[in-house]
Amino acid sequence: MIVVTGATGNVGSALVSQLAADRVPVRALTRDPARAQLPDGVEVARFAGPGEPAAMAALFEGATALFLHLAAGGEDTPALLAAARDGGVKHVVVLSSIIVDHDEAAEHPIHVVHSELERHVRESGLGWTALRPGAFCTNSLQWAPQVRAGDTVRGPFGEAMTAPVHEADIAAVAAVALRDPAGHTGAVYSLTGPEGITTREQIHAVGRAVGRELRFEEIAPDEVPAEMFPHVPPEMLPTLLKSIGDSVGTEAEVTTAVADVTGRPARTFARWAEDHVDDFRA
Structure with missing residues (x-):
């Protein structure tokens, strides 16, 4: 059990x-x-x-x-x-x-x-x-209300770069370690998606998944309301925004741990968007 x-x-x-x-x-x-x-x-x-x-x-x-x-x-x-x-x-x-x-x-x-x-x-x-x-693909659900309301998504740091990981891949690695503890005792697995992608590219990928052309409109960090990041405690929002800003112009940290443990490549953000189409549709 x-x-x-x-x-x-x-x-x-x-x-x-x-x-x-x-x-x-x-x-x-x-x-x-x-x-x-x-x-x-x-x-x-x-x-x-x-x-x-x-x-x-x-x-x-x-x-x-x-x-x-x-x-x-x-x-x-x-x-x-x-x-x-x-x-x-x-x-x-x-x-x-x-x-x-x-x-x-x-x-x-x-x-x-x-x-x-x-x-x-x-x-x-x-x-x-x-x-x-690392960053979860599901963090992008924060944009769902805007996507449902129209074709423009407003947010900070359009060129922020991450390699977000699909929750199903995290779960798949967990399942392997839970079912075969002896093979994974004392192991530390740093999990990412298979490629770097900017915030702007994520919005466009969501648009392709829902069959619409979405536009990303960048706003200044000091214009970001707390409700734009509902998964983040308000007192931590400034720290998070600084972290996001620091990733602009950098290479995303990408690991192969998902494939190494499960034997298959990590899912792309585009795949995640397709899996969550219903979350972005009105």
């Missing part, structure tokens, strides 16, 4: 679907099971924290592996990992961030929280694998 935290999130839901398709027993943890909408045959359980020790212990009964999302444990991550270990879990695959690769960014808030998460995992006594994805 594999326990998946963050089971209704972008990566977690993709992982649950892939494991279920391969008939791997999976227990999907979510704070609201009634709204989970996960595949038939998946055991869906209400996520319980350290304040409910008996309920938390039950989450790991019969389990051998755990997929750990940052939001699952928070400050209670050590207690969560201890409960997993006591319940029989032997291996944890932790979803971290590629920023942890960069010591020069050690003071960055995203580096801080993910470094701490990885430290808790390493100190848990469990076998572990760390996944460090």
Whole structure:
């Protein structure tokens, strides 16, 4: 049995679907099971924290592996990992961030929280694998309201360069490590898409997927409203905008980890846009 935290999130839901398709027993943890909408045959359980020790212990009964999302444990991550270990879990695959690769960014808030998460995992006594994805393709869903409303998308830094990774590829790497812990114990995988692409090119790719010609209109960073980046806490938005601006005119960091682990190339951003057409249509 594999326990998946963050089971209704972008990566977690993709992982649950892939494991279920391969008939791997999976227990999907979510704070609201009634709204989970996960595949038939998946055991869906209400996520319980350290304040409910008996309920938390039950989450790991019969389990051998755990997929750990940052939001699952928070400050209670050590207690969560201890409960997993006591319940029989032997291996944890932790979803971290590629920023942890960069010591020069050690003071960055995203580096801080993910470094701490990885430290808790390493100190848990469990076998572990760390996944460090870069930018997610799903970040581009922030443009969906504008795409649904018209053919012009406004945003900062049209030439910002990233190599965003498809959530299904992150999930595929996680699935391999969860099913074959011995082959991936102590491994750190930095995950990206297969190629660099600018923000402007991403918008054009979305346009091709939905069958429209979209135009990107660049705005100054100080004109960016917080609601334009809904996945980012408002207090972190200035730091994020600086990071995006710093990528203009650079080469995207591209790794081969997805292909190395799964045996097939990482999906392109264009493929991601095709997979998410319905999210951009009114």
